[in-house]
Amino acid sequence: MEKILNQFVKKLEKDNIPCFIFMIKDKKDKPKFIEVIVKRPYRYTKPELIKKIPKTYKGIKIKAI
Numbered sequence: 001m002e003k004i005l006n007q008f009v010k011k012l013e014k015d016n017i018p019c020f021i022f023m024i025k026d027k028k029d030k031p032k033f034i035e036v037i038v039k040r041p042y043r044y045t046k047p048e049l050i051k052k053i054p055k056t057y058k059g060i061k062i063k064a065i
Contacts, residue, residue: 001023001025001029001031004031004057004058004060005021005023005034008021008034008057009021011057012036012053015052017036017038017049017052017053018038018039018042018049019036019037019038019039019053020036020037020039021034021035021036021037022034022035022037023035023060031060032061033060033061033062033063034057034060034061034062034063035062035063035065036053036062036063036064036065037065038050038053038064038065050064
């Protein structure tokens with residue numbers, strides 16, 4: 001599970017998206033969703049960054065804020 005998260009982090013670093021990334025898991029350690037928070041000054045000055053973030057990654061939903 002951490003391998004998937006690390007791969008996703010590398011993908012966003014490659015796309016030059018400044019953000020914080022969290023994976024929310026349930027009690028059985030299955031991933032529910034990944035939360036991506038774009039850093040504040042970039043969120044408002046470059047709204048196209050949020051459009052670059054995919055909706056899903058390897059079957060896991062992604063919430064972009």
